[in-house]
Amino acid sequence: MKTKKLTFYFFASACVLLIVVSCSKKEDLSYNTNSRTLDLSQNYSYDLGSDELATLGRVLFYDNTLSVNNSVSCGSCHKQSRAFADTRASSRGFENVETSRNTPPIQNIGGFSLVNMGVMSKGGQALFWDGRERILQNMVMQPVFNHVEMGVKNTGDLVNRVKSRSYYPELFSKAFDDEEITFNRISEAIMWFVRNIQTNHSPFDQLFRNAIVNDQVLNSQEQRGMNLFFGKYNCGSCHQLHSPTGYLPTGETDNSELLNIGLDQVYTDKGLGGITGKPEDDGKFKIPNLRNIALTAPYMHDGRFETLEEVLDHYNNGVQDNPNLDSRLRDISGKPQVLNISTAEKEDIIAFLHTLTDGQMITDPRLSDPFKKY
Ligand code: HEC
Numbered sequence: 001m002k003t004k005k006l007t008f009y010f011f012a013s014a015c016v017l018l019i020v021v022s023c024s025k026k027e028d029l030s031y032n033t034n035s036r037t038l039d040l041s042q043n044y045s046y047d048l049g050s051d052e053l054a055t056l057g058r059v060l061f062y063d064n065t066l067s068v069n070n071s072v073s074c075g076s077c078h079k080q081s082r083a084f085a086d087t088r089a090s091s092r093g094f095e096n097v098e099t100s101r102n103t104p105p106i107q108n109i110g111g112f113s114l115v116n117m118g119v120m121s122k123g124g125q126a127l128f129w130d131g132r133e134r135i136l137q138n139m140v141m142q143p144v145f146n147h148v149e150m151g152v153k154n155t156g157d158l159v160n161r162v163k164s165r166s167y168y169p170e171l172f173s174k175a176f177d178d179e180e181i182t183f184n185r186i187s188e189a190i191m192w193f194v195r196n197i198q199t200n201h202s203p204f205d206q207l208f209r210n211a212i213v214n215d216q217v218l219n220s221q222e223q224r225g226m227n228l229f230f231g232k233y234n235c236g237s238c239h240q241l242h243s244p245t246g247y248l249p250t251g252e253t254d255n256s257e258l259l260n261i262g263l264d265q266v267y268t269d270k271g272l273g274g275i276t277g278k279p280e281d282d283g284k285f286k287i288p289n290l291r292n293i294a295l296t297a298p299y300m301h302d303g304r305f306e307t308l309e310e311v312l313d314h315y316n317n318g319v320q321d322n323p324n325l326d327s328r329l330r331d332i333s334g335k336p337q338v339l340n341i342s343t344a345e346k347e348d349i350i351a352f353l354h355t356l357t358d359g360q361m362i363t364d365p366r367l368s369d370p371f372k373k374y
Pocket residue numbers: 061066072073074075076077078091092093094099100101102103104105106109126127128129130139140141143144148149150190194
């Protein structure tokens with residue numbers, strides 16, 4: 001009798017164990033396609049988009065199917081290890097043609113403004129170097145149809161390409177109510193993935209988010225650099241590191257976050273001026289948010305500077321005069337500034353800029369390429 005009871009308990013607990021194990025086991029989401037396997041055993045925990053939407057967006061972001069000759073994906077130019085930028089001044093699109101501008105990192109985009117969800121009609125975050133788009137869901141589809149980047153002909157063509165892959169119906173039905181594949185759903189899912197690319201784990205973030213005492217996070221050189229950045233050299237008047245976007249959003253489309261830092265006297269790429277057609281906007285570009293800056297060389301909209309030293313040399317004594325040069329980069333007589341930054345100070349500022357690197361974001365498996373080669 002006793003042994004029977006024991007055997008019963010044994011089997012009962014084994015059954016419970018089995019149920020628990022099989023429930024907690026991640027669903028197998030491996031698909032075979034073109035000798036690549038999809039690994040989707042990740043969970044997103046972003047407040048605003050569901051796990052399933054972000055997962056679908058992740059697959060689309062890394063899928064070469066979204067380029068006309070199956071050669072590039074968003075991830076070809078936007079590499080996770082480089083904070084979703086790359087190491088080239090210009091990147092190569094689907095026909096190996098170079099982009100006219102430097103690929104910017106993707107980070108902290110969209111999560112902070114209802115505009116990017118299309119809820120508000122104006123304001124929001126300037127997107128692209130020249131700020132020509134502010135609605136993230138509209139923005140993310142533009143590379144797909146860009147004749148240099150991915151070259152897909154039209155929305156119908158895109159939808160058919162996505163439909164041609166056997167793994168999508170299931171991913172769409174998990175993300176939406178049914179498995180219908182539409183242009184809007186594609187752009188929405190990519191938007192949610194992009195919104196999940198958030199950096200907030202750098203040493204600098206720990207410092208100001210968690211109000212930790214300076215010297216527990218930054219060493220003395222980094223602290224000196226931080227003080228020079230926000231104090232003496234006033235870099236922080238433009239690069240608002242405390243704002244996730246890197247600048248203060250105005251809520252209006254007044255383009256105040258795009259400005260001219262005197263890279264040239266005459267700009268061949270007119271930046272904002274190329275969009276508005278106004279000469280007073282020539283040479284104005286978006287203020288970059290500088291997060292993960294140590295990973296995103298080369299620098300500026302055209303990738304002209306290879307190193308942070310070169311960037312500092314520019315601010316030190318390389319600023320070119322032109323009518324649109326921002327007043328913050330002029331001295332009191334109105335001439336381009338000459339800062340006389342010492343070598344030691346340059347090293348300090350660069351050490352501080354390295355504290356903006358977020359090791360967690362660039363290794364986060366949820367943001368990684370789900371297509372694994374065999
Ligand atoms: C061939 C390289 C290439 C590919 C492929 C590519 N991009 Fe880009 N991306 C760029 C370049 C270059 C820019 C800057 C263009 C400009 O400012 O005019 C950019 C800008 C962006 C920006 C704006 C970032 C900011 O801070 O303003 C986002 C977001 C973005 N791309 C997302 C995507 C998505 C999503 C895809 C895939 C659908 C994609 N990109 C495919 C090169 C690429």
